[in-house]
Amino acid sequence: MRDLATGLGLVLVVEGLAWAVAPAAMKRAARRVLEIAEGPLRLTGLVVAAAGVFAVWLVRG
Numbered sequence: 001m002r003d004l005a006t007g008l009g010l011v012l013v014v015e016g017l018a019w020a021v022a023p024a025a026m027k028r029a030a031r032r033v034l035e036i037a038e039g040p041l042r043l044t045g046l047v048v049a050a051a052g053v054f055a056v057w058l059v060r061g
Contacts, residue, residue, distance in 0.1 A: 019026050
């Protein structure tokens with residue numbers, strides 16, 4: 001559970017820094033995401049989630 005909380009905290013740090021450093025770019029990216037169909041978004045989410053699981057597996061092995 002501690003690792004999950006740490007991972008979620010790191011996600012918040014990265015997201016927060018992105019919004020703090022480049023708010024205009026983040027707004028543009030959010031607008032673009034709304035224009036993409038659900039299928040590609042779902043596939044991208046699955047690929048990114050799988051990459052995250054693989055990265056954790058490599059590190060924690």
